[in-house]
Amino acid sequence: MIHLAEAELRVVVPELIGVRPDGRGIWAIKGGATGTAMSDFLENKLLDHVLGGTAYTAPGTTYIALFTVAPSDSGGGTEVSGGSYARVAYTNNTTNWPAASGGSKSNANVIDFGTATANWGTIVAVAIFDAATAGNMLFYGNLTQNKTVNNGDGFKFLAGRLTISFD
DSSP, rough: EEEEEEEEEEEEOOOOEEEETTTTTEEEOOOTOOOOOOOOHHHHHHHHHHSSSSOOOOOOOEEEEEEOOOTTTTTOSSOOOOOOOOOOEOOOSSTOOOOTTEEEEEEESSSEEEEEEOOOOEEEEOOOOOOOOOOOOOEEEEEEEEEEOOTEEEEEEEEEEEEEEOO
């Protein structure tokens, strides 16, 4: 069996809705979103890049990882291991990640994890890293539907099925 997965890694960006008398901003998250899909590492790098001029260089290759327990902003979670599992290297260019539109960006090509040679368990989340092992998590999020991957099963994201969006 080949499992076709889908995930939208939705990053919630607060909106300035007013200013207090003391000059401090009043921020709100609109649209009912309750989570974030950007790691603390990337949040800090982007803030420093935009506000302060500390350049952030995007990785030349991104690595897609699968999780049986979802990570959080600070990392953690339980990444799949064993059974021929490895993060999938996905060159970080406009061929694989075309230009963003409407605050979203999706994979343009299939992301194929191959065939499991042992049970991987129930896949609940996906993350994008800057390294094949360890490294820094950039984005993460839950699958739209959990997938149980057993020995002999395949797992992939078809083109357009791994989406990162900012609200």
